[in-house]
Amino acid sequence: MAAMLASHFISKSSYGKHGGVLDSEPRTFQNRRIPYLRNQSTAYHGLRSLNMVDLLQMRTSTKAASRLAKGASDHASRRPRAVVICGSGMNLIFVGAEVAPWSKTGGLGDVVGGLPPALAANGHRVMTISPRYDQYKDGWDTNVLLEIKVGDRTETVRFFHCYKRGVDRVFVDHPMFLEKVWGKTGGKIYGPVTGIDYQDNQLRFSLFCQAALEAPRVLNLNNSEHYSGPYGEDVVFIANDWHTALLPCYLKSMYKPHGIYKNAKVAFCIHNIAYQGRFAFSDFALLNLPDNFKSSFDFIDGYDKPVKGRKINWMKAGVLESDRVVTVSPYYAQELLSGKEKGVEMDNFLRTTGITGIVNGMDVLEWNPMTDKYISVNYDATTVMDAKPLNKEALQAEVGLPVDRNTPVIAFIGRLEEQKGPDILAAAIPEFIDENVQVIVLGTGKKHLERQLVDLEEMFPDNYRAIIKFSAPLAHQIMAGADILAIPSRFEPCGLIQLQGMRYGLPSMCTTTGGLADTVKEGFTGFHMGDFSVKCDVVDPADVKKVVTTVKRARASYGTPAFAKMIQNCMAQDLSWKEPAKKWEQLLLSLEVAGSEPGLDGEEIAPLAKQNVATP
Ligand SMILES: Nc1ncnc2c1ncn2[C@@H]1O[C@H](COP(=O)(O)OP(=O)(O)O[C@H]2O[C@H](CO)[C@@H](O)[C@H](O)[C@H]2O)[C@@H](O)[C@H]1O
Numbered sequence: 001m002a003a004m005l006a007s008h009f010i011s012k013s014s015y016g017k018h019g020g021v022l023d024s025e026p027r028t029f030q031n032r033r034i035p036y037l038r039n040q041s042t043a044y045h046g047l048r049s050l051n052m053v054d055l056l057q058m059r060t061s062t063k064a065a066s067r068l069a070k071g072a073s074d075h076a077s078r079r080p081r082a083v084v085i086c087g088s089g090m091n092l093i094f095v096g097a098e099v100a101p102w103s104k105t106g107g108l109g110d111v112v113g114g115l116p117p118a119l120a121a122n123g124h125r126v127m128t129i130s131p132r133y134d135q136y137k138d139g140w141d142t143n144v145l146l147e148i149k150v151g152d153r154t155e156t157v158r159f160f161h162c163y164k165r166g167v168d169r170v171f172v173d174h175p176m177f178l179e180k181v182w183g184k185t186g187g188k189i190y191g192p193v194t195g196i197d198y199q200d201n202q203l204r205f206s207l208f209c210q211a212a213l214e215a216p217r218v219l220n221l222n223n224s225e226h227y228s229g230p231y232g233e234d235v236v237f238i239a240n241d242w243h244t245a246l247l248p249c250y251l252k253s254m255y256k257p258h259g260i261y262k263n264a265k266v267a268f269c270i271h272n273i274a275y276q277g278r279f280a281f282s283d284f285a286l287l288n289l290p291d292n293f294k295s296s297f298d299f300i301d302g303y304d305k306p307v308k309g310r311k312i313n314w315m316k317a318g319v320l321e322s323d324r325v326v327t328v329s330p331y332y333a334q335e336l337l338s339g340k341e342k343g344v345e346m347d348n349f350l351r352t353t354g355i356t357g358i359v360n361g362m363d364v365l366e367w368n369p370m371t372d373k374y375i376s377v378n379y380d381a382t383t384v385m386d387a388k389p390l391n392k393e394a395l396q397a398e399v400g401l402p403v404d405r406n407t408p409v410i411a412f413i414g415r416l417e418e419q420k421g422p423d424i425l426a427a428a429i430p431e432f433i434d435e436n437v438q439v440i441v442l443g444t445g446k447k448h449l450e451r452q453l454v455d456l457e458e459m460f461p462d463n464y465r466a467i468i469k470f471s472a473p474l475a476h477q478i479m480a481g482a483d484i485l486a487i488p489s490r491f492e493p494c495g496l497i498q499l500q501g502m503r504y505g506l507p508s509m510c511t512t513t514g515g516l517a518d519t520v521k522e523g524f525t526g527f528h529m530g531d532f533s534v535k536c537d538v539v540d541p542a543d544v545k546k547v548v549t550t551v552k553r554a555r556a557s558y559g560t561p562a563f564a565k566m567i568q569n570c571m572a573q574d575l576s577w578k579e580p581a582k583k584w585e586q587l588l589l590s591l592e593v594a595g596s597e598p599g600l601d602g603e604e605i606a607p608l609a610k611q612n613v614a615t616p
């Protein structure tokens with residue numbers, strides 16, 4: 001309660017810069033946590049003046065009433081609040097280094113972008129928090145400032161906000177994000193070039209995690225008609241990947257011992273265990289955590305990078321200090337527990353905590369062949385067979401390949417990293433490519449892999465193209481115009497491109513790993529190639545052979561009634577976030593945060609959630 005009231009007191013400020021009404025001057029808070037508590041009494045008056053009879057008359061559920069009470073700063077009830085129509089659910093705070101469509105290097109951004117609106121549509125109150133990497137035209141300056149200790153410095157962050165599809169999108173502004181990235185979200189979020197990290201990533205994400213813990217308490221935004229005051233303390237944080245692994249640690253070290261966030265819980269979601277945040281052991285001092293957390297970070301591996309020997313491992317701490325560990329498909333969860341190799345040395349810890357796999361959904365608004373603005377001919381399941389050849393011709397013309405609707409087109413889309421197996425595909429292409437097939441690769445990533453794929457163009461100028469860029473329009477055109485999606489991933493926690501492909505009637509030929517095993521059915525919605533070696537430094541000839549034989553199988557099926565049926569099977573599925581959101585809801589409810597209630601059975605894009613569809 002104390003912290004909630006304190007939040008009220010400090011967050012009087014509101015939208016400013018972009019035309020909103022400014023309630024107060026921007027402030028800088030010295031010793032940020034202590035003054036809040038000192039001023040409780042001032043805040044208390046605010047709460048007392050909230051008229052409880054009015055609340056009851058609003059006929060909201062207890063939950064909604066308690067939410068409104070949390071937004072006590074709005075005691076004057078100057079206007080109706082969005083909360084009044086939102087009658088049940090939980091307070092959910094997603095924290096991620098990427099959030100699509102504002103920032104994205106891959107699937108992490110898609111999930112932090114797509115799952116929250118689905119949960120909001122079910123009546124939960126949902127916030128996402130991510131860094132502000134650019135001057136997002138729809139992100140309003142809240143004028144809420146916060147001082148945070150990072151390493152041995154004190155840094156000031158500022159929060160930006162917008163409300164889209166039922167979700168409060170909060171962006172943490174600091175030069176460590178904006179000045180480094182300047183909107184180049186495809187490539188520069190984590191380092192100057194792919195594969196090289198910023199030296200100060202630990203400080204960047206330490207700052208981010210601390211800011212994320214404050215946002216639900218301090219943001220009041222009383223000029224936003226959609227915002228019903230601070231989320232308060234009975235919240236569930238959903239931390240995503242290693243960049244957010246300090247969040248449960250700070251929650252336990254900085255808040256709970258002071259009686260703040262007493263009931264709050266953290267679910268930690270692993271999108272990709274290959275990135276764990278391993279750093280020199282001496283860097284623990286940078287994190288400003290008490291020594292009793294050292295054991296959760298302590299890690300020894302056989303690698304020399306970034307230093308030889310003893311290290312800290314952020315993801316290990318995130319796993320051990322959170323209340324629940326989740327990953328993005330049941331099969332990947334099994335793989336993570338299967339041993340050191342697929343568990344990337346985290347298997348032992350995950351066996352202790354347990355891990356739940358929930359398959360990702362996809363954003364069916366962004367990926368909809370009926371309304372897609374990037375493709376030549378829009379279509380649905382009834383018109384796909386007529387539209388595909390036309391979209392294929394447009395695609396061939398776009399990338400400069402001979403235009404021929406009868407030649408099957410195999411496509412690859414993805415980050416060019418060993419995980420995705422572009423090197424395996426590059427080794428297989430010379431063995432299967434001929435005048436009867438065209439191959440299109442779209443991706444960016446590690447330079448040596450980019451070069452390898454570009455070099456193949458000289459060998460096969462008439463039936464191969466490598467487009468080395470991050471291009472949403474071309475990705476959509478490929479989904480609409482290609483015939484088979486090649487996914488030769490060495491491992492794939494879930495994979496979104498196979499879902500996007502299926503929605504566009506594009507069957508995959510994929511490795512039998514992770515979410516690919518869970519979502520692509522052999523002979524029904526695609527072709528399985530079997531399990532590949534997870535060793536990233538070599539291309540196993542056996543895996544190359546699996547690609548070649550599967551291409552032959554897929555090509556033999558192409559143009560047959562069975563293939564047409566496969567296209568229909570792909571398109572008939574509900575691949576939206578609706579079902580995954582229900583599973584997430586069950587899991588988050590099981591954390592039993594005070595006041596949590598099941599949501600409504602809403603549509604993914606329910607009327608409420610439709611407001612302000614993101615168009616940054
Ligand atoms: N060059 C390009 N141009 C345009 N768009 C491009 C592109 N390259 C990739 N994309 C897009 O980026 C996304 C990639 O998502 P994936 O889930 O397939 O992989 P990723 O490995 O990034 O995600 C990780 O997190 C997600 C989310 O949990 C897991 O599904 C996945 O297995 C895990 O590795 C898709 O939306 C795809 O269309």
